[in-house]
Amino acid sequence: MTNAEIIATDPGWITLVKGLLIFAVCVLATLMSVWGERRLVARMQQRMGPNRVGPFGLIQALADGVKLALKEDLIPKAADRIVFVVAPIISVTTCFMAFAVIPLSGPVNLFGHKTVMQMTDIPVGVLYVFAIASIGVYGIVLAGWSSGSTYPLLGGLRSSAQVISYEIAMGLSLVAVFIYAGSMSTAEIVSAQSQWWFCVTLFPSFVIFAISMVGETNRAPFDFAEAEGELVGGFHTEYSSLKFALFFLAEYVNIVAVSALSTTLFFGGYRALPGLGFTESWLGGWFTVFWFLAKVVFFFFIFVWLRGTLPRLRYDQFMKFGWKVLIPFSLIWILIVSTLRVLSQQGAPRSVLIGFSFGIVLLVLAGSSLFESSKKRRAQDDELGEVAVPSFPVPAIPGKINKDRTEQLNG
Numbered sequence: 001m002t003n004a005e006i007i008a009t010d011p012g013w014i015t016l017v018k019g020l021l022i023f024a025v026c027v028l029a030t031l032m033s034v035w036g037e038r039r040l041v042a043r044m045q046q047r048m049g050p051n052r053v054g055p056f057g058l059i060q061a062l063a064d065g066v067k068l069a070l071k072e073d074l075i076p077k078a079a080d081r082i083v084f085v086v087a088p089i090i091s092v093t094t095c096f097m098a099f100a101v102i103p104l105s106g107p108v109n110l111f112g113h114k115t116v117m118q119m120t121d122i123p124v125g126v127l128y129v130f131a132i133a134s135i136g137v138y139g140i141v142l143a144g145w146s147s148g149s150t151y152p153l154l155g156g157l158r159s160s161a162q163v164i165s166y167e168i169a170m171g172l173s174l175v176a177v178f179i180y181a182g183s184m185s186t187a188e189i190v191s192a193q194s195q196w197w198f199c200v201t202l203f204p205s206f207v208i209f210a211i212s213m214v215g216e217t218n219r220a221p222f223d224f225a226e227a228e229g230e231l232v233g234g235f236h237t238e239y240s241s242l243k244f245a246l247f248f249l250a251e252y253v254n255i256v257a258v259s260a261l262s263t264t265l266f267f268g269g270y271r272a273l274p275g276l277g278f279t280e281s282w283l284g285g286w287f288t289v290f291w292f293l294a295k296v297v298f299f300f301f302i303f304v305w306l307r308g309t310l311p312r313l314r315y316d317q318f319m320k321f322g323w324k325v326l327i328p329f330s331l332i333w334i335l336i337v338s339t340l341r342v343l344s345q346q347g348a349p350r351s352v353l354i355g356f357s358f359g360i361v362l363l364v365l366a367g368s369s370l371f372e373s374s375k376k377r378r379a380q381d382d383e384l385g386e387v388a389v390p391s392f393p394v395p396a397i398p399g400k401i402n403k404d405r406t407e408q409l410n411g
Contacts, residue, residue: 001107002121002187002188002191003103003116003118003121003187004185004187005122006107006114006115006116007115007118007119007120007121007209008118009114010113011113012117014110014113014115014121017110018110018115018117018118018119019112019119021117022099022104022117022119023096026096026099026253026256027103028083029253029254029256029296030056030061030064030249030253030256031254031294032061032302033062033251033255034057034061035050035057035060035061036300036304037300037303037304037307038050038057038060038209039056039057039325040301040305040308041304041307041308042302044308044309045254045310046154049352050082053191056106064138064152064338065248067119068241068242068244068245068248069241069242069243069245069371071240071241072241073241073242074240074241075239076147076148076149076238078147078148078149078238079146079147079148079238080087080146082150083142083145083146084143084146084238084243084316085101085141085243086142086237087138087139087141087142088143088243088244088246088247088250089139089147089246090135090136090138090139090142090233091136091139091140091143091246091247091250092246092247092249092253092406094132094133094135094136094139094249095136095250095253096253096307097132098129098132098252098257098339099119099162099220099257099260100119100120100128101118101120101121101122101125101126101128101129101186101188101203101262102118102129102186102260102264103115103117103118103121103186103187103269103270104260104270104289104292105117105118105270105285105286105288105289105292106270106271106280106285106288107129107278107285108284108285108288109199109284109285116187117289118186118187119124120121121185121186121187122185123183123184123185125183125185125186125187126178126185126186126189126261126265127184129257129261130167130170130171133163133167133377134163134167135218136250136254137159137160137163139250140155140156140159140218140235141156141157141158141159141160141235142155143156143236143247144156144159144234144235147235147238147239148239149237149238151237152235152236152237152238154234155224155234155235155236155237156235158224158234159224159235161216162215162216162218162222162224162318163216164328165215165319165323166181166215166216166322167210167212167216167347168213168218168322168327169211169326169327169330170174170208170209170212170213171206171210172322172327172330172331172334173205173206173208173209173212173330174205174209174331175263175330175334175337176205176264176333176334176337177198177205177266178190178201179337179338179341180198180201180202180239180307180337180341181198181399181404184257186264186265186269188243189264189265189271190264190268190269190271193268193269193271194271197265197266197267198266199267199384201238202266202337204329204333205264205266205333205337206266206332207267208326208329209262209266210302212326213243213261213262213327214303214306215259215318215322216258217254217255217258217303218251218307219255219303219307219308220306220307220310220312221306221307221311221312221313222313222318223312226313234411235346237259253357255300256296258299258302259295259296259299259300260292260296262299263295263296263299266296266361268293268297270288270289270291270292271288271291272288272291273291273322279291295403304387336360340356343356396397
């Protein structure tokens, strides 16, 4: 039975229990990710990190959340009160809604009923996640606009431009996944990776998606919407108390959501590592949840690693990289994948496929070498053409003086 058929037999109370479990996992993952990020970044900077509240500082994130909730709630006088309050709610609810179509496990036994840890499996599950992510940006844009301040408005505008630029590249990177899986359903995509994960067979798509998801979540080195050195706090500068805590929660739930989506689309979802498939039946199938969470933790570590090592890009560099590098490369990769897929379906011999791939590699290498040589030649021409202006006064050229006088007399 497919996941959709199993989910269709679930009674209402099982669906409610699954929803509560997934919500609890998301909240717990958020608390642990805040603690984990602070500890990892501290180690990278040769510090200790939080180690006071609870064993190893595990309850520090919960204590910070309670402290934020008990702070005074301030609303600026120039703010649009209704939109100002609704914006953080939009951001945090859309992040949780993305988990509705992500399968966290294979078939399991829950209170005597066979089910899967997935709320629903629709034929366009990935498009649903993209639509929800696009709506989530409205929370950031509305927060910046409703604050009645310049810096939050600039942060909101940056976020909208960022999402428009990088969602195009992210969507194009998934076209190859849809071609090879033959479906946009998340469960079907996981089933299509029973032999090879798509991060291996479609490695360029995975690289484009990984870069785009960092830009999508407004994380370093792409954290322009809340650039502390430029925009104070960005879109949430005027927020305080529980509303600020909601934005904080939304950021980390969003990181967990895109990590879960990457795991589903490119790392086989809840499937075990190659050679360890026998572990999927352990604990009545519940051990698949462990494999899923382990892959999500791996992606989260990549987020923290990037934050601890890379400086923030300039905004123009970021936009240029998205429009001039990622999107054109995604289009070229789609053409290559489509051609290879058609050739393989028509029964072309393996030598033709290898020859086509080898030819594409040679073309890419030739194009990159030509680009580098033209770049070096242009740099040399610029160096030869530039003449330093002397710092001392020099007499005017006699011929130029006569020409200027003639023009003055004729004029």
